[in-house]
Amino acid sequence: MLKLGVNIDHVSTLRQARYATMLDSPNAEPDIVAAALAARTGGADSITMHVRGDRRHVQEEDVSRVKKACDLPINFEMASTAEMLEIALRLGPDFVCLVPENRQEITTEGGLDVAGQQESLRATVTTLRRGGGMVSMFIDPDEEQIRASAEIEADMIELHTGCFANLVGEDHVDEIERLVDGARLGHELGLQVNAGHGINYRNIGELFKVPHLLELNIGHSIVSRAITTGLEQAVREMAEAMQGYPGEA
Ligand code: PXP
Secondary structure (H helix, E strand, C coil): CCEEEEECHHHHHHHHCCCCCCCCCCCCCCCHHHHHHHHHHHCCCEEEEECCCCCCCCCHHHHHHHHHHCCCCEEEEECCCHHHHHHHHHHCCCEEEECCCCCCCCCCCCCCCCHHHHHHHHHHHHHHHHCCCEEEEEECCCHHHHHHHHHCCCCEEEEECHHHHHCCHHHHHHHHHHHHHHHHHHHHCCCEEEEECCCCCCCHHHHHHCCCEEEEEECHHHHHHHHHHCHHHHHHHHHHHCCCCCCCC
């Protein structure tokens, strides 16, 4: 069965629109812990949070509060920097997903260049694995990046579905092919294959063409729907939409 990781960064984005500092105060709305628990009740299999270098949404304290209150695995997204490595080792998330980070970007815009920085990423992976968590690489569905991820002994890859979500026509069809080929290669190389970015209630069914996926990380579309339906219901509807995934096909 395809698992659902719910990314709750945008819950913090809304809170930080008011520059909250006391995160456990009733004025720090919306409450990230309540959001994680609602996602859990709606059927989330894990909770994803990204502490960015500029702290624009999730704060380190959010991760520790959610970890304490919610028994779902935490998928901690981070850039491969000394500061984030230290935070990850302190927080002890179940999974870490290494992502590229650029101050100007609105969201994570491209995959990590694993092939171009193998030695430094290998060191990060080794340290994180010693800390006990499984490590994922957020990469484009590109053969060189997938092979490099296996080479540095990552446990998982998360295939970037942003292009799949944004392209139309022939380009969209080609991108699905790239995801299919990427998932097959990752699986052959012994990597757990996840996917994320830009997945929504309309395009989810098309991802069923991509084999070997184990977990999808979805944030923006779920949190957006939650404004009208509530988060628990929005998560439940996405979990339902993910049922029937054929897996190996
Ligand atoms: N996976 C990764 C690595 C991401 O950086 C993000 C965005 O924070 C997501 C998944 C979720 O993307 P979206 O919010 O578009 O569903």
